[in-house]
């Protein structure tokens with residue numbers, strides 16, 4: 001699929017709240033689960049609803065495998081998102097459907113607005129004083145910017161993992177996992193907390209490595225383990241979508257592979273949106289990709305998006321082809 005590139009001259013006007021009323025067309029969701037992509041040979045190298053709080057966390061058996069249950073994953077839709085820092089427009093009417101239980105990779109050169117777009121998806125963009133935006137973000141059809149919806153709820157439903165692992169270093173591993181509960185005022189019994197710690201650590205693929213040292217500080221773990229601890233912390237509040245901003249960029253190849261395996265396993269229960277500069281990683285982990293570009297001082301747009309395999313092997317736009325093959329960026 002290729003979306004038309006919008007010019008800066010007819011761009012949307014900034015609003016501190018998203019635009020209401022008529023909504024622009026959002027590309028249709030991917031109908032079925034695409035296969036993981038293979039790269040062309042010369043490819044570039046490179047989180048207070050009561051209902052949720054009361055949700056039952058299933059017992060996990062072997063690491064990474066869980067009894068069948070209804071998925072908690074949500075469908076995320078961005079509709080005509082524009083973004084500004086002061087007068088500097090960095091995104092121009094970007095629409096993207098991020099299907100339930102799939103991994104969507106956001107790719108594109110530095111500065112084209114990928115991280116800004118990601119932060120808009122869970123209302124973190126508005127934390128920057130000069131920031132403004134227009135458009136809408138729908139989680140299962142509900143606008144997360146609806147004034148009736150609490151911002152904390154949006155950030156619980158749509159969790160985020162950052163580039164650099166950020167556990168509370170002096171806090172124990174187990175307390176790190178359930179730190180989100182304390183911050184949101186959620187009460188649980190000791191047994192429930194223990195079960196949640198185990199379930200979250202298993203889902204993040206870390207349980208076997210830390211089960212005998214849960215009371216030791218999170219800061220004592222390796223970088224890759226700390227990142228998986230942060231994923232476990234995000235999962236403990238049972239998000240429907242998990243946003244990941246270059247989650248492996250500070251990690252070694254082995255830790256990167258471990259995180260990628262974890263991402264693949266998570267999609268049973270959570271929708272993932274990941275920003276990555278690593279084309280091989282995008283090909284390994286994602287079901288669909290969106291290629292962002294900001295040309296010659298214009299705001300970032302999505303040049304092309306679709307099935308990852310198609311994006312890498314038969315892109316429709318020459319700029320996508322050049323980017324995925326490492327010719328620029």
Ligand SMILES: Nc1ncnc2c1ncn2[C@@H]1O[C@H](COP(=O)(O)OP(=O)(O)OP(=O)(O)O)[C@@H](O)[C@H]1O
Nearest residue numbers: 085090108109110111112113114115116117128277
């Ligand atoms: N807090 C901020 N204040 C002002 N401008 C910002 C801020 N954050 C980002 N920008 C600007 O917005 C534009 C998009 O930045 P953003 O980080 O979203 O791009 P990106 O594609 O994620 O880049 P990278 O791949 O390098 O992380 C850039 O021009 C950047 O300088």
